[in-house]
Each structure stands twice: as structure tokens, then as C-alpha cells.
Amino acid sequence: MTEQNTRLGILLMIATTFVFALQDGISRHLAAEYNTLMVVMIRYWFFAAFVVVLAARSPGGLAATARTGQPLLQIFRGLLLACEICVMVLAFVLLGLVESHAVFASYPLIIAALSGPVLGEKVGWRRWGAIGIGFLGVLIILQPGAGVFAAAAVVPLISATLFACYGLATRYAARKDSAATSFFWTGTVGAAAMTAVGLWSWQPMAAADWGWMALLCVFGALGHWLLIKCYAVAEASAVQPFAYLQLVFAASMGILVFGEALRPNVALGAAIVTAAGIFTLLRSRKPAPPPEDPAKPAS
Incomplete structure (x- = not known):
């Protein structure tokens, strides 16, 4: 049984x-x-090399780290993430960081809503209320019919669905496998899948861009390691509202680095989903009320 530590899980999600x-x-x-x-x-080549080195240096070596009683689930996780990354990167090119993440922000809602029936986690009515408020914030960002929800917006929506499924599968896998095992399968399965399709699209890369590629590989490995650790220590429904912060961080980069525009509805929606996440944090810190004594007469 995985030990639960909601506060640590939230900090890991923010870092992620x-x-x-x-x-x-x-x-x-x-x-x-x-x-x-x-x-x-x-990116996956570097990712796979990194996880193999870590596995080889861990107690028991490579064989112990790779050992799992649920190989199909681990392969499924790896394929889901590889597909999600490809779809989301395509969305960045089509829509930019701000609008892509505005649409992608729906994925924590999908995970939180499914964490009960899929993982058996308890989601109280107050947390459901925060999830609902966050969803309203997403609707404000999207403004259906007002420009953002065009055909290209389907691309990050597909990515959001894939990533939600990956998150649930990761949490489920953590019940039997260690974070190191899941990390190993994430990197190796993704590398194998992407090599099978990516070699056909090879292009010469400028020397300066190889430096950016190296940074991308480092951030990719670090981010997924943090995410696996996050799901290993906390319930998905408790940490997911804080995944909305990626919208804030990515939108800031889109505006400051790439000169993208921040429309008023995007700013308002981001504020709403962030507030919903903070409220959920406050609720998760409050201990549950003690059960009533059935022998005590009602007042």
C-alpha cells in the first residue's frame, strides 16, 4: 500500500x-x-539512456528495476505518454503555448472525475465543487464559438485526454511497482515506439539547436520523474487541481518569450482555476470530522 502524503504530492505537482x-x-x-x-x-533517446543508467546503479541493478508483474500496463503507459507528447507539441506549433495550454487545462478535471471509479479514491463534495469551479474557468478560457474553439483546438483536447489516461495508469501502476520501475518503463517503451516512427522524419539540426535539444532532454526526464513520484505519494484527486499552474507558467513563457497575446478571458479563467486549486489545498489540510457515536442520542 502506498503511503499517502498529500502536502508532498502537491509540492511535487507544482514543481512538475x-x-x-x-x-x-x-x-x-x-x-x-x-x-x-x-x-x-x-528526446526519448536521452530519456531512455538516463533511465537505464539509473536502473543499472540502483539496488539489484537493471533486472530488478525492470521487473514488474504488470508489463502490459507499463507498456500501455509508455505508449500513451509518447502519443500525448507528439500531439501536444503539434498543438504548440498550431496554436502557441497560451491557447494550447488553455485547452489542455481540462486534463486535471478528467483525472479527478475518474479517480473515484478507476482508482477507488474518495472525492468529497467540496473537492467536487472546486473541480466544477475550475471547469467553469476552463470554459471562460475556451469561449466556445468565440475563436479559440476552432478545429485546431481539438489537437490539445486529444492530448489532454491522453495525458489524463496516462496519469490514471501511472497512479494505478504505483500500487504494485516502484517509481523507479515505472520510470524505467516510461523511458524505454517511449524510446522504442518513437524510434520506430521518428527515424523516417530525420532532418539535419543546427549546432545551436542541439544545445536546446539537450536542455529539452534534461527537463523531460526531470519532469516525468517528479510526476511519477507525485502520484506515488498522493491521491490523484488531491494533487490534480495544482496541475492548472502549468497553464500559468506556460502562458507566461508564451507571452514573454514568444510574444503571444494574453486575452482577458484567458487571464480570468487562469485566476479561477488557480483559486480552485488553492481551495482544494486548504480542504485537503483539514482533518476529517470524527464519526458520530451511534450510541449517543441525537440532540
């Missing part, structure tokens, strides 16, 4: 979103110049 935002900015830059599949493939 910041690292992912940095990674997304670099991905946007590289994918605008090179084929998306090639960019993701090279």
Missing part, C-alpha cells in the same frame, strides 16, 4: 508543472523548425 512549462517552451521552438516526430524521438 514548472519543469513541464520550460520543456514546452523549448519544444515549441524546436518543432517550429524540425519535424515533431524527430524532436520527440531524440
Whole structure:
């Protein structure tokens, strides 16, 4: 049984979103110049090498780290994440960081809503209320029918769904496998899958962009390690509202680095979803009320 530590899980989720935002900015830059599949493939090569080195240095070595009683689940996780990354990087090119993440912000809602029936986690009515408020904030960002919800917006919506499924599968896998095992399978399965499709899209890369690629690889490995650790120590429904912060971080990078526009509805929606996450944090810190004594007469 995985020990629960909600506060640590929340801190890990905030760190994860910041690292992912940095990674997304670099991905946007590289994918605008090179084929998306090639960019993701090279990132996965470094990712796989990193996890193999870690596994080899761990107690029991590579064989012990790779050992799992649920290989199909681990392969499924790895394929889900590889597909999600490709789809989301494509969205960055089509929509930019601000609008892509505005749509992608729906994925924590999907995870929180499914954490009960899929993982058996308890989601109280107050937390459901915060999730609902966060969803209203997403609707404000999207403004259905007002420009953002165009055909291209389907791309980050697909990415959000894939990532929600990956998050749930990661949490489920953590019940039997260690974070190191899940990390190993994430990197190796993704690298194998992306190599099978990415080699056909190879393009020569400028020397300066290899430096950006190296940073992308570092942030990719770090971000997914933090995410696996996050799900290993906390309930998905408790930490997911804080994944909305990736919208804030990525939007800031889109505006400051890439000159993207921040429309008023995006700012308002981001404030609402962030407030919903803070409220959920406050609720998670409050201990549950003691059960009533059935022998005590009602007052």
C-alpha cells in the first residue's frame, strides 16, 4: 500500500508543472523548425539512456528495476505518454503555448472525475465543487464559438485526454511497482515506439539547436520523474487541481518569450482555476470530522 502524503504530492505537482512549462517552451521552438516526430524521438533517446543508467546503479541493478508483474500496463503507459507528447507539441506549433495550454487545462478535471471509479479514491463534495469551479474557468478560457474553439483546438483536447489516461495508469501502476520501475518503463517503451516512427522524419539540426535539444532532454526526464513520484505519494484527486499552474507558467513563457497575446478571458479563467486549486489545498489540510457515536442520542 502506498503511503499517502498529500502536502508532498502537491509540492511535487507544482514543481512538475514548472519543469513541464520550460520543456514546452523549448519544444515549441524546436518543432517550429524540425519535424515533431524527430524532436520527440531524440528526446526519448536521452530519456531512455538516463533511465537505464539509473536502473543499472540502483539496488539489484537493471533486472530488478525492470521487473514488474504488470508489463502490459507499463507498456500501455509508455505508449500513451509518447502519443500525448507528439500531439501536444503539434498543438504548440498550431496554436502557441497560451491557447494550447488553455485547452489542455481540462486534463486535471478528467483525472479527478475518474479517480473515484478507476482508482477507488474518495472525492468529497467540496473537492467536487472546486473541480466544477475550475471547469467553469476552463470554459471562460475556451469561449466556445468565440475563436479559440476552432478545429485546431481539438489537437490539445486529444492530448489532454491522453495525458489524463496516462496519469490514471501511472497512479494505478504505483500500487504494485516502484517509481523507479515505472520510470524505467516510461523511458524505454517511449524510446522504442518513437524510434520506430521518428527515424523516417530525420532532418539535419543546427549546432545551436542541439544545445536546446539537450536542455529539452534534461527537463523531460526531470519532469516525468517528479510526476511519477507525485502520484506515488498522493491521491490523484488531491494533487490534480495544482496541475492548472502549468497553464500559468506556460502562458507566461508564451507571452514573454514568444510574444503571444494574453486575452482577458484567458487571464480570468487562469485566476479561477488557480483559486480552485488553492481551495482544494486548504480542504485537503483539514482533518476529517470524527464519526458520530451511534450510541449517543441525537440532540
